[in-house]
Amino acid sequence: MCSEQISAMGFRRQSLSRYGCGSGWLALLSLCALSLVACVAPWDPALGRGPCARGCRAQVVQSFPHDPKAFTEGLFLLDGVLYEGTGIEGQSSLRRTHLQSGAVGQAVSLPSDEFGEGIAAAGARIVQLTWKHGRAYVYDVSTLALIDQLSYPTEGWGLSFDGSRFVMSDGSSTLYFRSPDTFAELGRIRVHDGRGFVDHLNELEVINGLIYANVWLTDMIVIIDPQDGAVRGRIGLSDLLPADQRSDREDVLNGIAYDVGSGHLLVTGKRWPALFEIALQEIRD
């Protein structure tokens, strides 16, 4: 139903294709503000009660330019500044980006044989995972100077910080909690819904005590209870960026940041030309 609504609306595809929302085009901004991209996996009673338990509609508030060469693997917002970690050997970086323009203000490149993955900030430090090297890089948040390295025994995919622990994914259904100081494992959960374990958990964001996770090779976000690993809600965003604006099947949604001030999500994907500010609206019926 959602896709039909969007097709009928028509203007949404036009406005997104031109990315006018973040460029001062007030007329288009008003259209974007009205755009509902939906959204939903069918309600699963096993989800129980929680955000988006019956699904959410995503209202596009604004869109911003995003580097179409950035293979997004990590994303967070800190003091109004967007931080992004990118992947692919020879192209991996940690970058500080101006949200409104998409311009990269500062970037640090990884060694050419390493594949950058998730990023998260804890206090004055930013940690960046690598995919298969078992190595995380630690940067000073003010200067992005490399100040330390950490290790872990699994692949590295997504990373976020819940205020006391890192939460890390490795492409499986397991999420690991790790010390912000030593990166030692403090615990783990296995993520499941009413149909079984949920594999391929990728980029992460802890929001109001729940873990939002991209699911690899989909445009789906699952909302996870950190106590027991249960999926409490889902957000489907397959209509956010049209297929004809993706260059490869790998170019899926993979980047969740949270704006504490507005309560909105900032989402983008691998090699997406736009980053979207979205407000979630619960579907209750």
Ligand SMILES: [Ca+2]
């Ligand atoms: Ca994130």
